[in-house]
Amino acid sequence: MPAPIRLRELIRTIRTARTQAEEREMIQKECAAIRSSFREEDNTYRCRNVAKLLYMHMLGYPAHFGQLECLKLIASQKFTDKRIGYLGAMLLLDERQDVHLLMTNCIKNDLNHSTQYVQGLALCTLGCMGSSEMCRDLAGEVEKLLKTSNSYLRKKAALCAVHVIRKVPELMEMFLPATKNLLSEKNHGVLHTSVVLLTEMCERSPDMLAHFRKLVPQLVRILKNLIMSGYSPEHDVSGISDPFLQVRILRLLRILGKGDDDSSEAMNDILAQVATNTETSKNVGNAILYETVLTIMDIKSESGLRVLAINILGRFLLNNDKNIRYVALTSLLKTVQTDHNAVQRHRSTIVDCLKDLDVSIKRRAMELSFALVNGNNIRGMMKELLYFLDSCDPEFKADCASGVFLAAEKYAPSKRWHIDTIMRVLTTAGSYVRDDSVPNLIQLITNSVEMHAYTVQRLYKALLDDISQQPLVQVASWCIGEYGDLLVSGQCEEEEPIQVTEDEVLDVLEGLLVSNLSTPVTRGYALTAIMKLSTRFTSVNRIKKVVSIYGSSIDVELQQRAVEYNALFKKYDHMRPALLERMPIMEKTASNGPTEIVQTNGEAEPSVVEAKHPPPVTQPTNQANDLLDLLGGNDVVPVIQTTVPAKPASAGGELLDLLGDLSLSGGPAPAPATSVPSSQPAFLLDGLTSPPLFNDIAAAGIPPMTAYNKNGLKIDFTFERANPNPNIAVITIHASNSTEADMTDFVFQAAVPKTFQLQLLSPSSNVVPALNQGTVTQVIRVLNPQKQQLRMRIKLTYTHKGSAVQDLAEVNNFPPQSWQ
Amino acid sequence: MRFLLLFSRQGKLRLQKWFTPLTDREKKKVIRDMMMLVLARQPRSCNFLQWRDLKIVYKRYASLYFCAGLEDKDNELLALEVLHRYVELLDKYFGNVCELDIIFNFEKAYFILDEFLMGGEILETSKLAVGVSLEEADTLQETMEEYMSKPAY
Numbered sequence: 001m002p003a004p005i006r007l008r009e010l011i012r013t014i015r016t017a018r019t020q021a022e023e024r025e026m027i028q029k030e031c032a033a034i035r036s037s038f039r040e041e042d043n044t045y046r047c048r049n050v051a052k053l054l055y056m057h058m059l060g061y062p063a064h065f066g067q068l069e070c071l072k073l074i075a076s077q078k079f080t081d082k083r084i085g086y087l088g089a090m091l092l093l094d095e096r097q098d099v100h101l102l103m104t105n106c107i108k109n110d111l112n113h114s115t116q117y118v119q120g121l122a123l124c125t126l127g128c129m130g131s132s133e134m135c136r137d138l139a140g141e142v143e144k145l146l147k148t149s150n151s152y153l154r155k156k157a158a159l160c161a162v163h164v165i166r167k168v169p170e171l172m173e174m175f176l177p178a179t180k181n182l183l184s185e186k187n188h189g190v191l192h193t194s195v196v197l198l199t200e201m202c203e204r205s206p207d208m209l210a211h212f213r214k215l216v217p218q219l220v221r222i223l224k225n226l227i228m229s230g231y232s233p234e235h236d237v238s239g240i241s242d243p244f245l246q247v248r249i250l251r252l253l254r255i256l257g258k259g260d261d262d263s264s265e266a267m268n269d270i271l272a273q274v275a276t277n278t279e280t281s282k283n284v285g286n287a288i289l290y291e292t293v294l295t296i297m298d299i300k301s302e303s304g305l306r307v308l309a310i311n312i313l314g315r316f317l318l319n320n321d322k323n324i325r326y327v328a329l330t331s332l333l334k335t336v337q338t339d340h341n342a343v344q345r346h347r348s349t350i351v352d353c354l355k356d357l358d359v360s361i362k363r364r365a366m367e368l369s370f371a372l373v374n375g376n377n378i379r380g381m382m383k384e385l386l387y388f389l390d391s392c393d394p395e396f397k398a399d400c401a402s403g404v405f406l407a408a409e410k411y412a413p414s415k416r417w418h419i420d421t422i423m424r425v426l427t428t429a430g431s432y433v434r435d436d437s438v439p440n441l442i443q444l445i446t447n448s449v450e451m452h453a454y455t456v457q458r459l460y461k462a463l464l465d466d467i468s469q470q471p472l473v474q475v476a477s478w479c480i481g482e483y484g485d486l487l488v489s490g491q492c493e494e495e496e497p498i499q500v501t502e503d504e505v506l507d508v509l510e511g512l513l514v515s516n517l518s519t520p521v522t523r524g525y526a527l528t529a530i531m532k533l534s535t536r537f538t539s540v541n542r543i544k545k546v547v548s549i550y551g552s553s554i555d556v557e558l559q560q561r562a563v564e565y566n567a568l569f570k571k572y573d574h575m576r577p578a579l580l581e582r583m584p585i586m587e588k589t590a591s592n593g594p595t596e597i598v599q600t601n602g603e604a605e606p607s608v609v610e611a612k613h614p615p616p617v618t619q620p621t622n623q624a625n626d627l628l629d630l631l632g633g634n635d636v637v638p639v640i641q642t643t644v645p646a647k648p649a650s651a652g653g654e655l656l657d658l659l660g661d662l663s664l665s666g667g668p669a670p671a672p673a674t675s676v677p678s679s680q681p682a683f684l685l686d687g688l689t690s691p692p693l694f695n696d697i698a699a700a701g702i703p704p705m706t707a708y709n710k711n712g713l714k715i716d717f718t719f720e721r722a723n724p725n726p727n728i729a730v731i732t733i734h735a736s737n738s739t740e741a742d743m744t745d746f747v748f749q750a751a752v753p754k755t756f757q758l759q760l761l762s763p764s765s766n767v768v769p770a771l772n773q774g775t776v777t778q779v780i781r782v783l784n785p786q787k788q789q790l791r792m793r794i795k796l797t798y799t800h801k802g803s804a805v806q807d808l809a810e811v812n813n814f815p816p817q818s819w820q
Numbered sequence: 821m822r823f824l825l826l827f828s829r830q831g832k833l834r835l836q837k838w839f840t841p842l843t844d845r846e847k848k849k850v851i852r853d854m855m856m857l858v859l860a861r862q863p864r865s866c867n868f869l870q871w872r873d874l875k876i877v878y879k880r881y882a883s884l885y886f887c888a889g890l891e892d893k894d895n896e897l898l899a900l901e902v903l904h905r906y907v908e909l910l911d912k913y914f915g916n917v918c919e920l921d922i923i924f925n926f927e928k929a930y931f932i933l934d935e936f937l938m939g940g941e942i943l944e945t946s947k948l949a950v951g952v953s954l955e956e957a958d959t960l961q962e963t964m965e966e967y968m969s970k971p972a973y
Binding site: 008015043077079083094095096117123124152155159162192193196237243244247248283287290291322326327360 | 836842864868902927941944946949971973
């Protein structure tokens, strides 16, 4: 068998391959040869073969069949073998393969080898890829080597210990004694690795941190020596003595000084010294300054030092070197929360960085600019940021647009400014705006009542220019649908009103429907907008025609909407105005899903329901929320028997939005994502305080009853079926007091059996006046889907003549009509 | 430091050192991403960029890109110095090092790296000390004769 070709020979050959296929062929041929050589257990050429295998592995070819061979090499006596063997182990093996554990014994032996370079190899391999099991087994050996006087081994043992601690943190304690005099070493390698080890231990354990705080003076001394000492050729980098060690010490000082006054004070001077004396002409000096600034900002430094640090960062911002500007922006971003005012001083420089050519710098500058925006500088900053939005690369536009919206929302000086800013974003970066901005913007516009005319006019003009940017088109069509009447009547105060006819508006909206640029969602918006205009415009026939055409649209969503709108025109025309009326102000709620669901359980013990107060949301949504609470989420889907069936999902959507606790799904989105059933609107209509259309009060049908009469306190129940849903009974309690003394702190509580759900609204007052001079009323709503016999347990507490009274009672005498 | 990669302008990997355990697939993904990001950079850009939760520092020396992935607490400016020091060590060892040296002597490039860094941290800050250890270790490597005559086990 001829000797396997040499490594360099192989490399040369492979590099002559002209195509990937040719290379693959050569590799396969060589791998085959290597495999047979391995099979023959050839000791002489194993090393060469493994080396070749490693080369092929680097090119991306599989080399797992060489793993065991690496182990054999490690076990060999020859140094050349060991070197390649360990390298192979580090490249081909990792803790995932079981094979790696076989190394443990070899490493153990080599850690005790007579030659330090062999020991070094073992330490290096263990420190690079040792698994937790290996670390556990060999930690003792590493600890021993940490105490040796041989600095070559000591520094390697220190970093190996770092790895052991990272893998098996519980072993940290074991290395503690060996750290005792690590810092008294003169050898920089040992010093550096020791500082790394100490840092690792302090970061992981507060106890260690406290223990090592006493090293601060020693560290300060070492750092001082480095700075003050003269030129040392061995450690010099551009005139600075061992910058690597300096930076590591600064980092350890940062950890030791954080939150500790004494340590921070002990290092104040040296930090000031480093900050002022370090040469800044080269990168290496700036690296040290950077670390110093980070340390100053993190520890409890005196204010003078902090100002010095921020000024250094400010100087960095003006540096010609891009890297330094980038690093300055990154650090300022970290400190902007804590030292906001100091960073504000550099605002103009930061804003200039927005114009930098470098992509990384632009990004950092953008993030920092948004962090610096506040009520005072909003106008100026926004000008710059909008200019940036115009000219920046597409990768920034989405983030920038979102940032602008957020900032505008927080600090807008006026509603007009806010709307203008939004318009600017939509028109310049409209296609990059995030999807959830559309509902947010719609809500914002709705709430800026006095700006409606201005907004719709501007949006209309924007639509005339460009219908390609979907978010803009969606917001615009929604607005036109809502405020189209303002548009044609030319009512705008803020700017010159434009002359627009109803037909022109409808032309634009119909144009959106047919355009190829419009997405299905946009088309939905457009159709709904056209529909809404039927109550605002006079040219209803045209709208009817459009709607009926889309009743046979291929797009299912559009088709459904059109059919439902058609139904509105035909059968439910009397409801159309109410359904399509102007949106009220929406309360923005952060949460999705029903607020505080009232659960009741009766039966065994009356775990009483607290007198439920509706959540403190604005009035319009109050009743609606109560309604939701009543439904209590998913379980109940009340049967709707009324006249509003396949509710136009869009109108429903908008009405649903009134509920406030649903996410504003951009207007006419179909069935809400939350648990509220889409048949909601029937109840919604019930929940609204105004529309009397649907409050068919069938009060006459159900007789009142006395639920409780004891000790002068009488509680009567009156009933209503105040909504189309026969499953909800609305009971009003009337509490009267025939005694001579008032009953104060009156609280009425009720519990119902499991199949029911109950909700208590606020009482009219909690004092029942004496001698029947007045009554306290409170409304209870009971949901009874299974039409079971209504039973209730009530608990009354009040204070009467100075003493607290509490009573429980069962109410079983409900008239059948109240629950059937 | 989490990893150190050396690759050419044409996207050929010349050295890979991983300081945390990753699967082969993950390693390949990182390499692909790094090459894609770094090779796309404009000539006079900043040497830093953000990738996932790591800071990436890269520097071009002739035809080779040196690319390191740093954790958040690592000092980027110092990392540039680290890369530079490694290049200096290579240069001293090979004498005017070029990409070909690293291609044909990749195992030596690893040996040099292992005397300078371990577990992602600097092992030795003195160029002289690293040079001395490499020389001495090289003398331990057997000559062809010695190699043939010495028993393996």
